[in-house]
Amino acid sequence: MFIPNTLEDQKIMLAKTGAKDIKELLAQIPQEFLYPALDLPKALTEQELSAHVQELAAKNKPLKNFIGAGMYEHFIPAAIPALSSRGEFLTAYTPYQAEASQGTLQTIYEFQSCMCALLNMDVATASHYDGATAMTEAALAAHRITGRKEIVVSTLLHPHYKEVLQTYTRHMGITWVEAKVTNDGVLDLEALKAQLNDQTACFILQTPNFVGHLEDAQAISSAVHSVGALLVAVVNPISLGVVQTPGEYDADFAVCEGQPLGNPVSFGGPGLGVMTAKKAYVRQLPGRMVGIAKDKDGKRAFVLTLQAREQHIRREKAASNICSNEALCALNAVIYLTLLGPKGLKEVAQLNLERAHALAEKINAKSGFTVNTKTPFFNEFVVQCPIPAAEVIKKMEAKGIAAGYDLGRLCPQMKNCLLVCATEMRTPEDLQAYVDALGGI
Amino acid sequence: MQEILKNELSIEKSRPGRRGVCFAQTQKQAADYLPAGLLRKSEPNLPQLSEFDTVRHFTRLSQQNYSLDAQFYPLGSCTMKYNPKAYDVLSALPGFANAHPFAPESAVQGTLELAYNLQELLKKVTGLAAFTLQPAAGAHGELTGILTARAYHDTHNGQNRTEVIVPDTAHGTNPATANMAGYQVVNIKSAPNGCVDKEALKAALSEKTAVVMLTVPNTVGLFEPEIKEIADLVHSVGALLYMDGANFNALIGLAKPADFGVDIMHLNLHKTFAAPHGGGGPGSGPVGAAAHVAPFLPHPIVSLKNGQYTLADERPESQNRMKAFYGNMAVVIRGYCYLRQFDKDMLKTIAQNAILNANYVRACLKGKFNAFFDRNCMHECVLTPPDPHTTGVHTSDIAKRLLDYGFYAPTIYFPLIVPEALMVEPTETENKEMLDAFVAAMEQIYNEIQTNPQVVKDAPHNQPVKRIDEVSAARQPNLRW
Numbered sequence A: 001m002f003i004p005n006t007l008e009d010q011k012i013m014l015a016k017t018g019a020k021d022i023k024e025l026l027a028q029i030p031q032e033f034l035y036p037a038l039d040l041p042k043a044l045t046e047q048e049l050s051a052h053v054q055e056l057a058a059k060n061k062p063l064k065n066f067i068g069a070g071m072y073e074h075f076i077p078a079a080i081p082a083l084s085s086r087g088e089f090l091t092a093y094t095p096y097q098a099e100a101s102q103g104t105l106q107t108i109y110e111f112q113s114c115m116c117a118l119l120n121m122d123v124a125t126a127s128h129y130d131g132a133t134a135m136t137e138a139a140l141a142a143h144r145i146t147g148r149k150e151i152v153v154s155t156l157l158h159p160h161y162k163e164v165l166q167t168y169t170r171h172m173g174i175t176w177v178e179a180k181v182t183n184d185g186v187l188d189l190e191a192l193k194a195q196l197n198d199q200t201a202c203f204i205l206q207t208p209n210f211v212g213h214l215e216d217a218q219a220i221s222s223a224v225h226s227v228g229a230l231l232v233a234v235v236n237p238i239s240l241g242v243v244q245t246p247g248e249y250d251a252d253f254a255v256c257e258g259q260p261l262g263n264p265v266s267f268g269g270p271g272l273g274v275m276t277a278k279k280a281y282v283r284q285l286p287g288r289m290v291g292i293a294k295d296k297d298g299k300r301a302f303v304l305t306l307q308a309r310e311q312h313i314r315r316e317k318a319a320s321n322i323c324s325n326e327a328l329c330a331l332n333a334v335i336y337l338t339l340l341g342p343k344g345l346k347e348v349a350q351l352n353l354e355r356a357h358a359l360a361e362k363i364n365a366k367s368g369f370t371v372n373t374k375t376p377f378f379n380e381f382v383v384q385c386p387i388p389a390a391e392v393i394k395k396m397e398a399k400g401i402a403a404g405y406d407l408g409r410l411c412p413q414m415k416n417c418l419l420v421c422a423t424e425m426r427t428p429e430d431l432q433a434y435v436d437a438l439g440g441i
Numbered sequence B: 001m002q003e004i005l006k007n008e009l010s011i012e013k014s015r016p017g018r019r020g021v022c023f024a025q026t027q028k029q030a031a032d033y034l035p036a037g038l039l040r041k042s043e044p045n046l047p048q049l050s051e052f053d054t055v056r057h058f059t060r061l062s063q064q065n066y067s068l069d070a071q072f073y074p075l076g077s078c079t080m081k082y083n084p085k086a087y088d089v090l091s092a093l094p095g096f097a098n099a100h101p102f103a104p105e106s107a108v109q110g111t112l113e114l115a116y117n118l119q120e121l122l123k124k125v126t127g128l129a130a131f132t133l134q135p136a137a138g139a140h141g142e143l144t145g146i147l148t149a150r151a152y153h154d155t156h157n158g159q160n161r162t163e164v165i166v167p168d169t170a171h172g173t174n175p176a177t178a179n180m181a182g183y184q185v186v187n188i189k190s191a192p193n194g195c196v197d198k199e200a201l202k203a204a205l206s207e208k209t210a211v212v213m214l215t216v217p218n219t220v221g222l223f224e225p226e227i228k229e230i231a232d233l234v235h236s237v238g239a240l241l242y243m244d245g246a247n248f249n250a251l252i253g254l255a256k257p258a259d260f261g262v263d264i265m266h267l268n269l270h271k272t273f274a275a276p277h278g279g280g281g282p283g284s285g286p287v288g289a290a291a292h293v294a295p296f297l298p299h300p301i302v303s304l305k306n307g308q309y310t311l312a313d314e315r316p317e318s319q320n321r322m323k324a325f326y327g328n329m330a331v332v333i334r335g336y337c338y339l340r341q342f343d344k345d346m347l348k349t350i351a352q353n354a355i356l357n358a359n360y361v362r363a364c365l366k367g368k369f370n371a372f373f374d375r376n377c378m379h380e381c382v383l384t385p386p387d388p389h390t391t392g393v394h395t396s397d398i399a400k401r402l403l404d405y406g407f408y409a410p411t412i413y414f415p416l417i418v419p420e421a422l423m424v425e426p427t428e429t430e431n432k433e434m435l436d437a438f439v440a441a442m443e444q445i446y447n448e449i450q451t452n453p454q455v456v457k458d459a460p461h462n463q464p465v466k467r468i469d470e471v472s473a474a475r476q477p478n479l480r481w
């Protein structure tokens, strides 16, 4: 059982405290509040609990998933959960006592290193809550660094990311502007240039953007920097196996949702906020970082470092309030990248390109459905449907397929637009099944 | 075992051409799909290891770690209680793990039902009117709560409320949160008994106060005996009372925060509700609100309409979204398991045993490591060492020495009002033998402080590394390979 101490143990312990009964220990709680009525269900045994929760899990329908929109289903090698579920990792906490936590600390150092390598950036933190909060905190850092109060975002930034940015900044006197997009579903560079000015703290670039298209990051970066603003890049980590990196286009901060790196979609959480930056901004980064130190004998050791940014030292002057992060998801990510290496990462990225492009072509061949394949994309694209996307989704669900994300949720003009994703998880047979099912609509 | 091999980084073990995972071959290359200008120019410097190399590397790293499963972990304020294995299995069920957040709601009814059920159970154990499961951790819950209060004040002519009052015992996240939410932090001193100084609070309260943040029980492990009067004072100026529920393990089943006037609070599923801490996360920090504040909680909240669970959320006052999607579902599942495995009487017993265990440790160590506030405590006790001015031995030394004896260290130097604090939270899941062993180790260290202080100051002696010079890391930060 959960409580090991027997009544006999408890009696001995109570005697040691000098209290005559447990109520004496509770005397601090005013009598009027003690032992309230509580209408809770009957306790379940482990066996009953297990049956009950399995029954709930079985109420979720296992659809063939073609939805991305910020959370992506990828292959998770068995070694990842086998290693990260080890109690030595799973049941430890923040490595405050570094000497007894070298394992956790070294994995974080390796995670930071892998993130820097992947995104081509100078420094990375130990993790943030998710992509949206990492992006928002990067924008806040840009605001602090530049002293400017305007944040420009692409219209095609993930809608939840926009909402989180609003939540975090609406009381700060920060204004934010949406940069226009072209009919091809990418940023309108000329319009963006007109919207950037000496009040712009940063521009938030998402590439691939919410509708899956890759942006001309290099040109955007130059435009942003020409007004003295900072560039915050939001990327898809798997795409970086083949796609140009934030470091290559001189991003100041680069963030991503790291879930695709070895973590399940899990209804959207936990995610993994990956936060990287140029070296110059390291002291503006929120949350924990691990660095190399020496022990008394001069031996290499790992510790939490640069803590003078953090809430437990700086309190109201801290860069952020973050304390617990997403360490276990970061562990999954570093194991994933260690297993794949540079070759595996490139392979999986190419496989995503191949499957998504194959599906796009197949759909294009169906009468009534069109995909804009002119604009470069990675593993996600928009299908123009002859009927509202919501109806397509409903009909496909009946055939066991989660068809995509209904872009009509964002704006009514896009009600016939379906955002479809095919990762390496979707086999050629799955792609065929998808178009066959579309045919029946 | 050669030390070298044991401590190499993965990148140092890397050999070109090795790999752990292969994927199906593609017919075409990236350049066939994307214009040259959009391609990655150089390969990332990632390790190249076989699967076995990788498994051995991370297995070895796991072994260079103290963890709750292997060690007593009396980390105060963190509630390092046993994390039942059943919850690990259940939270990883493919039905949950593969549920996409944008799947049709009809396809994710199981996940939504579970979330709804947990919301309902949390309402019951706190007495509050509504809960959101969105926040990813305690601090994230705090920010959610304070922004919820801001939204509440904005619609109640409270735009001129610019201050948040925080006692000096508060966790660092409290003032940091208030600042992030755009408020000025007003710190108030605690009374000599470790609780809120009512006069100081009165002096600080005004029509400018938006929120008062209190941790209950507080971070010195004491319940605020005058909590109701405090709540009344807060409400009398139109401010809201926020409760940091990090320490709810001491209260669950014993008292409901709504009864003593709490307007908003967060809970930590990774503390009170037995979800594992994952080496630093992920956590989950559900936020509850009383009826008058509930409309301002961030959306979405799961509701039940016509027999269907839905995220469609009709609360026009709610403007906030705190993160993408809906919450750390894998952690939420564990919290739900916990509340289904224990009923009213068992929860009460759990809280009482958490309190008993803390008081037992406190009583056993009395005379050697005295509690800073010498009276009965709740679920944790804050101890102090013999005077470091005379012994030369500090709390940090004692913490390191405990590692030698096979125990993780308590939380140290927190709360800030207790000099050289050692905050011990044993939790209810430790047995008496373990507590006795911990007490014996502490007594041994006490003796060492008298007779051989150097052995304590040089600790640890049997860890993978010796005492680390933390300053050496900050001088020229090396944060990556």
Ligand SMILES: Cc1ncc(COP(=O)(O)O)c(C=O)c1O
Pocket: A322, A323, A324, B077, B078, B137, B138, B139, B140, B171, B173, B215, B219, B244, B246, B247, B268, B283, B285
């Ligand atoms: C009293 C208190 N409040 C808030 C927090 C922050 O919680 P989290 O780490 O989940 O963000 C902690 C964490 O240790 C705490 O002890």
